Amino acid sequence: MKGSLSKPDSKGHFGIFGGRYVPETLMPALQELERAYKAARRDVTFKRELGGILKDYVGRPTPLYEAKRLGEALGGIRVFLKREDLTHTGAHKINNTIGQIILARRMGKTRIIAETGAGQHGVATATAASLMGLECEVYMGRKDTVRQAMNVFRMELTGARVIPVDSGTKTLKDAINEAIRDWVTNVANTHYIIGSVVGPHPYPVMVRDFQSVIGREARAQIKRVTGRLPDVIVACVGGGSNAMGIFYPFSRDKGVRLIGVEAAGEGIDTEHHSATLTVGNPGVLHGTMSYLLQDKWGQIKGAHSVAPGLDYPGVGPEHSAFKESGRAEYVAVDDEAALKGFRLLSETEGIIPALESAHAIAYLESLAPNLERGSIVLVNLSGRGDKDVETVAEIFKGRTA
């Protein structure tokens, strides 16, 4: 995790982005968290415990798999999948929750809260809390508790309490508001595990560092297998934690193109999408300055995607900085294309991706024709599709009927 805190300034700014736009009550908590995190990063005991749990409980390192039939179907490029779908709980989210739960315990916090949209981060938090025997409450928009009922049950099975949120749009952004309100109220004994590279400093840095295990492993693996670095890395972006996790360790490798794929939902010219970096503009939400979906008066808009994990009107501030500097490119793929990507990977490789990750797969169809034969593309397969099978079955059934 070297040099990770040198990137933003001391107040957590990546250029104009990032920072701490929070009520005063949270400032001491964020400073305490920053101090604790800095100390933990240097502490061998912390690193050893984290590494041990990632290996024996999460199942790291995850494989790097060359999807040859997919590569052929795309016209002869080489596609490598970083298999985060094979981690315990089925998505990359667990890398971050394990890191934060060890930190929370070190800080003497006895209660854990989290927000969740699709439920993957909620499940990963509930799982980590169960592992450490800490009390856990998860805020989830009422609408999401209905469409992701299975994940609600998984959280409850692992001992967490799921609190449905009825304010605002009743989805992820309101679940975050509610979690922040809880944290403001119970800050003395509670740690808030944010699930993406969003929120006030130090969260974007800390979550990036915990997720960077993906990119560090992938970098070593791909060099071992191909003898070189990839030409392009592709990952889906909602808040952006899986993308930042795989991008960051390659961010100084100038020859490697980084492409973040946002959700265009029903189309970026409609009101129903989550393409924050593609069509949004900078503003402040949930404690950080970053690109947002908002109206001209600064009211935050609702987001939409067939993939519930991408359904967020903000994005991590470091992605905004990557966009401004040109270090990464951001594109958007609509629901329809994502469903095609979902099917493509299932049919060519026997791997059913999460609908979120299917956006990254789907973008390969636009990308591949512009690449030379034999180009190496690394894709972060951030999660598995079990949670989405019912949704997709419903959609396909509706079409054949």
Place this chain on the structure above:
Amino acid sequence: MNRIDKMFSILKRRNEAALIPFVTTGDPDLPSTEAICLEMASKGADLIELGLPFSDPLADGPTIQAASQRALRNNITPMDLFEMVARIRRRTDIPLVLMGYFNPVYQYGLERFARDAADAGLDGTIIPDLPLEEAGPWIKAAKATGLANILLVAPNTPEDRLGKIARATSGFLYYVSVTGITGARTTLPDNLAQGLQAAKRHCKKPVAVGFGISRPDQVEMLSRVADGIIVGSAIVRIIEENTVPEGSAPVRALDARTKVGDFVKELKSATLRN
């Protein structure tokens, strides 16, 4: 001397604390807010906080969240608030302070927002998600137009930080009574008076206390220590309860104005120290 400083210095001589009611602008509609403000001014309010509605008010409890939602259904913008302030300003000299989250201010443009706010007759701003570290550009823009920028401290703010914030605030210092969100509470923290006294030791400017205060007895107790008492959710709730919804669009508050006026009068009498 600006209207806020003048008000506090007059009250000091009279041995009273300032009564500072809060309303959300455009809840249930703009004409009602305007009428309620004038009524509150005539019933003894010393300064009025005008909420600028925001879609994601993360420091607010259910009462003010709901008020923001109602106001946003009326598509309230900063311009609507400024125009209303200009109309109120023609009738009264009561200090008026805008309370709103940072993003609408940022989208409007800091310099332009400060200029339009000052031109309309606002006296200051309270931006709860803009702590000292991020407030620099806004403080500069506000200062250039003579607007006060009122900063907040909380019960868990360390002493050294409290000192820094106390030096940077203008108008007054907003002491948040609880580690929590806005909303009426039956009990206030036991150590509130001590916290307030610590804030007063660090701050040469007036210190007003808010969050959770809803009853005359609380106002009376706090008036012994604080220079101003802020009451928000309790007033917003009277407006909510006395507005008859017609379909989904709320209609003008009929009884709300009188009831809020009576409540403000009762609270104001509790701020007199002798």
